[in-house]
Amino acid sequence: MSVKVSLKGDIKEFDKGTSVAEIAKSIGAGLYKAACAGKVNGNVVDLRTPITEDCQLEILTFSEEEGKKAYWHTASHVLAQAVKRLFPEAKLAIGPAIDNGFYYDIDLSRPLTQEDMPKIEAEIKKIIKEGLSIERFELPANEAMELMKEQNQTYKVELIAEHASNGEAISFYKQGEFTDLCAGPHLMSTANLKAIRLTSATAAYWRGDAKNKALQRIYGIAFPKTSELEEYLERIEEAKKRDHNLLGRQLGYFTTVDYIGQGLPILLPNGARVIQLLSRFVEDEEQRRGWQLTKTPYMAKSDLYKISGHWDHYQDGMFVLGNPEKDDEVFALRPMTCPFQYQAYLSKPRSYRDLPLRYNETSTLFRNEASGEMHGLIRVRQFTLSEGHLMCTPQQLEDEFKNCLDLVIYMLNTLGLYEDVSYRFSQWDPENREKYIGTQEQWNEAQGTMERILKDLDIPYVIGVGEAAFYGPKLDVQIKNVHGKEDTLITIQIDQMLAEKFGMEYVDADGTKKHPYIIHRSSIGCYERTLALLLEKYAGALPTWLMPEQVRVLPISDRLIDQAKKVEAKLSISGVRVTCDTRSEKIGYKIREAQLEKIPYMLVIGDKEVEEGTVSVRSRKDGDLGSMLVAEFLAKIQQEIVTKAK
RNA sequence: GCUACUAUGGCUCAGAUGGUAGAGCAGCUGAUUCGUAAUCAGCAGGUCGCCGGUUCGAGUCCGGCUAGUAGCUCCA
Numbered sequence: 179m180s181v182k183v184s185l186k187g188d189i190k191e192f193d194k195g196t197s198v199a200e201i202a203k204s205i206g207a208g209l210y211k212a213a214c215a216g217k218v219n220g221n222v223v224d225l226r227t228p229i230t231e232d233c234q235l236e237i238l239t240f241s242e243e244e245g246k247k248a249y250w251h252t253a254s255h256v257l258a259q260a261v262k263r264l265f266p267e268a269k270l271a272i273g274p275a276i277d278n279g280f281y282y283d284i285d286l287s288r289p290l291t292q293e294d295m296p297k298i299e300a301e302i303k304k305i306i307k308e309g310l311s312i313e314r315f316e317l318p319a320n321e322a323m324e325l326m327k328e329q330n331q332t333y334k335v336e337l338i339a340e341h342a343s344n345g346e347a348i349s350f351y352k353q354g355e356f357t358d359l360c361a362g363p364h365l366m367s368t369a370n371l372k373a374i375r376l377t378s379a380t381a382a383y384w385r386g387d388a389k390n391k392a393l394q395r396i397y398g399i400a401f402p403k404t405s406e407l408e409e410y411l412e413r414i415e416e417a418k419k420r421d422h423n424l425l426g427r428q429l430g431y432f433t434t435v436d437y438i439g440q441g442l443p444i445l446l447p448n449g450a451r452v453i454q455l456l457s458r459f460v461e462d463e464e465q466r467r468g469w470q471l472t473k474t475p476y477m478a479k480s481d482l483y484k485i486s487g488h489w490d491h492y493q494d495g496m497f498v499l500g501n502p503e504k505d506d507e508v509f510a511l512r513p514m515t516c517p518f519q520y521q522a523y524l525s526k527p528r529s530y531r532d533l534p535l536r537y538n539e540t541s542t543l544f545r546n547e548a549s550g551e552m553h554g555l556i557r558v559r560q561f562t563l564s565e566g567h568l569m570c571t572p573q574q575l576e577d578e579f580k581n582c583l584d585l586v587i588y589m590l591n592t593l594g595l596y597e598d599v600s601y602r603f604s605q606w607d608p609e610n611r612e613k614y615i616g617t618q619e620q621w622n623e624a625q626g627t628m629e630r631i632l633k634d635l636d637i638p639y640v641i642g643v644g645e646a647a648f649y650g651p652k653l654d655v656q657i658k659n660v661h662g663k664e665d666t667l668i669t670i671q672i673d674q675m676l677a678e679k680f681g682m683e684y685v686d687a688d689g690t691k692k693h694p695y696i697i698h699r700s701s702i703g704c705y706e707r708t709l710a711l712l713l714e715k716y717a718g719a720l721p722t723w724l725m726p727e728q729v730r731v732l733p734i735s736d737r738l739i740d741q742a743k744k745v746e747a748k749l750s751i752s753g754v755r756v757t758c759d760t761r762s763e764k765i766g767y768k769i770r771e772a773q774l775e776k777i778p779y780m781l782v783i784g785d786k787e788v789e790e791g792t793v794s795v796r797s798r799k800d801g802d803l804g805s806m807l808v809a810e811f812l813a814k815i816q817q818e819i820v821t822k823a824k
Numbered sequence: 825g826c827u828a829c830u831a832u833g834g835c836u837c838a839g840a841u842g843g844u845a846g847a848g849c850a851g852c853u854g855a856u857u858c859g860u861a862a863u864c865a866g867c868a869g870g871u872c873g874c875c876g877g878u879u880c881g882a883g884u885c886c887g888g889c890u891a892g893u894a895g896c897u898c899c900a
């Protein structure tokens with residue numbers, strides 16, 4: 179009995195039951211050694227999988243995404259094995275491959291510290307050297323349960339219990355003395371691993387629930403070549419140099435003060451300037467697109483939040499002024515603008531002719547984040563959001579949603595961040611009903627509408643179950659910081675619940691009263707976070723139109739200060755943000771400082787320039803551009819500013 | 825909130841085993857007047873995050889708090 183296997187176009191015959199690994203071996207020893215997993219008719223399989231029928235087969239190596247995952251998954255098992263050897267009492271939880279390496283969550287008698295890492299790494303190297311072959315076996319659920327109970331692996335027992343109901347056998351992988359519950363796939367031997375580095379050890383809750391026990395999570399990364407590992411680590415180090423939390427402080431964008439408090443950054447002149455530029459740009463663009471600016475209070479009585487549902491669903495996140503138990507009147511700082519802008523809608527009776535009604539606001543919000551959440555400018559307790567709420571009829575919803583998305587994409591393109599974002603369709607979690615308002619039907623309808631729109635626009639997205647707002651589904655624009663941590667930059671939400679709660683209505687053409695659909699949306703996100711990501715994206719060298727200081731005039735000697743000042747004045751009067759470095763320093767020194775501050779253009783003024791009425795232009799990215807007339811330079815930089823060139 | 829780490833002049837960092845603070849850069853003063861990433865010299869600057877404890881003596885050891893960092897949880 180033989181099977182026909184199509185390998186990259188070639189069809190080869192093998193005995194029925196030949197494993198993927200053996201097929202790889204028949205192609206070449208090199209491929210066999212590099213093989214991480216197989217792909218049969220598009221499905222990723224373990225190398226040990228027997229081929230029992232004609233199929234398309236691909237051998238996956240580390241260069242393929244799924245191959246990498248198998249490689250890292252095996253690395254996580256070796257990590258667990260090493261920890262087990264050093265801490266025999268360790269209980270294993272889960273150890274998956276992730277986008278950048280792998281981790282293993284382990285219950286240990288004590289937390290790990292940085293000193294433990296080299297010891298674990300040394301043990302890992304030993305295990306790799308031992309070249310333990312990795313074997314797969316299956317057990318019926320009850321026997322699997324017994325095996326894990328014997329080893330006192332309570333977390334595994336819990337996992338098996340969940341799988342037991344579907345009647346399938348439970349698979350294990352064994353290498354040397356170490357056996358782990360695992361679906362695979364895995365490499366054939368620990369010897370196939372090469373360069374492993376443990377990157378950090380932190381705590382992580384069992385099953386990601388803060389109510390559960392905190393386990394020790396060890397993160398690591400692995401590569402088939404030492405040089406690749408070194409390159410990776412170097413890349414990480416380079417990325418960290420772009421960290422806004424470092425650059426933003428160094429370059430005078432923001433600072434923090436311990437006695438002001440966590441998550442309450444001071445925006446220094448540079449930071450405040452960029453945010454001013456961004457918000458002007460946003461408000462102008464929104465006006466062009468039919469949005470009307472409102473300015474609403476920063477706080478309200480609890481009564482308002484009781485109507486909106488924030489009091490019941492968001493109180494932990496709010497700064498409440500006063501004691502709800504004792505005081506007659508309790509206020510709270512606003513965590514969102516929605517209920518305030520709705521009052522503008524409610525200020526008079528509305529007709530379908532008024533819709534769509536678009537309100538925008540540059541709105542400062544206050545959210546009482548848990549103390550461990552704050553991070554530079556990315557996660558703070560007071561921030562300013564480019565916010566808006568749009569009231570429309572069901573017929574208008576789709577077009578208006580698309581318009582909102584178009585605005586978002588326009589903003590992202592202008593900032594140069596479009597290529598760095600991904601979309602997340604954030605849905606509710608029906609298992610967790612108490613977190614949300616509204617009925618199953620309302621959620622199905624709102625989510626169905628959003629899904630239809632996204633499909634129609636052909637937007638690629640991932641689904642985030644349980645990521646919805648308490649009042650409706652969201653389309654979140656996600657972005658990663660230099661550490662690879664993902665955050666929401668911008669969001670567009672569909673809400674059909676709050677209009678009803680607030681009694682927002684419009685009189686339709688047929689004379690009946692109806693509740694409008696509401697779109698909650700941001701256009702450029704919150705300014706602090708967007709600034710942070712811009713600083714990281716451009717390593718501090720923001721596009722010229724956004725730079726707090728666009729030009730610095732550098733006289734070569736004190737004799738030329740007057741002339742330099744004239745150039746400064748000429749540019750300044752034309753709206754260019756320019757300064758003049760009048761210190762008695764050498765030109766090389768002045769240039770070095772301007773360069774380190776990422777000033778887009780340095781204008782060197784010497785005798786020659788004064789004589790010719792020119793300036794010697796140096797760009798931060800292209801160096802010396804030679805000399806040109808002041809008017810020429812002005813035209814050049816104005817062009818760059820108007821087009822918002824990146 | 826949880827786990828780990830960190831906190832020394834404006835910034836970056838030294839200060840084994842507890843004996844009363846040191847450098848570079850920045851700043852100030854003077855000299856230098858210079859052509860595309862650091863001119864030279866001098867001066868000044870710190871109750872070592874805060875509170876408490878141990879000790880004859882604490883930057884150093886212990887506890888608490890505050891803030892910062894990474895991760896978890898939570899979220900724009």
